[in-house]
Every structure is written in C-alpha cells, then in structure tokens.
Amino acid sequence: MRDHILIRTLELAAALDHELRRARTKEAAIVSINAGQxxxxxxxxxxxxxxxALKALSSGSTVTQVARALNTSTQTIMRIRNAENAPAMTALKNRFLRICLEIVAPHQSTAWRDDRSA
Incomplete structure (x- = not known):
C-alpha cells in the first residue's frame, strides 16, 4: 500500500512538472511571436x-537538379516550391496557430471571447 502511494505521488509530481514546462514553453512562444521573432x-x-530556386523550377529544371546546384536537399526545394504554390494555406495555418495560442493564453488576447458572446 505504501509503495502504491509513493508511486502515485511521484506520478503526480512528474505530471505537474510536465504541465509547468509545457506552460512555460507556450508562454515563451507567445512572447516571441508578439515580439515579431x-x-x-x-x-x-x-x-x-x-x-x-523558384526561377530554376519555373524554367523547367527538376527538383533534384536545383537541389544539387544550390547544395541543399531535395526536401528543402520541395518546401520552397510548395510554399510558393500555396500562400493561402500558409496564411490559414498562421491564423490557426494564433487562435490556438490565444486559447492557451487567454490573458494575451480576449478577441475570441467576444466572438462567442455575439
């Protein structure tokens, strides 16, 4: 019985430590985003x-050729190509991340609360 209580206490302490680290990390991310970093x-x-890279891709070069010419990976070139082709998705993703951060730290912004009450 004592072992069970000790184990449960240690589990709770580990969970508390995890939540505190998570909260500090999210707060640091919010401060960085608000500071424009x-x-x-x-x-x-x-x-x-x-x-x-975009110019070479548009002129017909393959992803592999561009990656070799710029001494980088093909995945990097594909990310650049995909980001150029989908700026609306990037804006949507950024908006989603900001909304998530507002929910995590409501003291930073209360705009989302006003939308719900209307």
Missing amino acids: SVGRPCSLSGAARAE
Whole structure:
C-alpha cells in the first residue's frame, strides 16, 4: 500500500512538472511571436537562393537538379516550391496557430471571447 502511494505521488509530481514546462514553453512562444521573432529553425537558404530556386523550377529544371546546384536537399526545394504554390494555406495555418495560442493564453488576447458572446 505504501509503495502504491509513493508511486502515485511521484506520478503526480512528474505530471505537474510536465504541465509547468509545457506552460512555460507556450508562454515563451507567445512572447516571441508578439515580439515579431520567428519561431523554429532558420531557413537553410537565403532569400536570393530561394528566388533562384523558384526561377530554376519555373524554367523547367527538376527538383533534384536545383537541389544539387544550390547544395541543399531535395526536401528543402520541395518546401520552397510548395510554399510558393500555396500562400493561402500558409496564411490559414498562421491564423490557426494564433487562435490556438490565444486559447492557451487567454490573458494575451480576449478577441475570441467576444466572438462567442455575439
């Protein structure tokens, strides 16, 4: 019985620690987004290299040829191509992420609450 209580206490402490870390991480992400900082891994290609990749793709070069010419992976070139072809989806994804962050930290913004009461 004592072992069971001890194990349960340790489980609760681990769950509390997990929730606190999660909350701190989300708060840091909110502060970064509000400060205009990019969140996540930086781009492996510069803006000029991205434009060069798009130009090469539009002129008929294959993804593999462009990746080799720019010394990067084919996946990077495909991400650039897909992002160029779907800016509306990127805007929709960013809007969704902002709404999720507002729900997680309602003290940052209460706009979503006003929409529900109407």
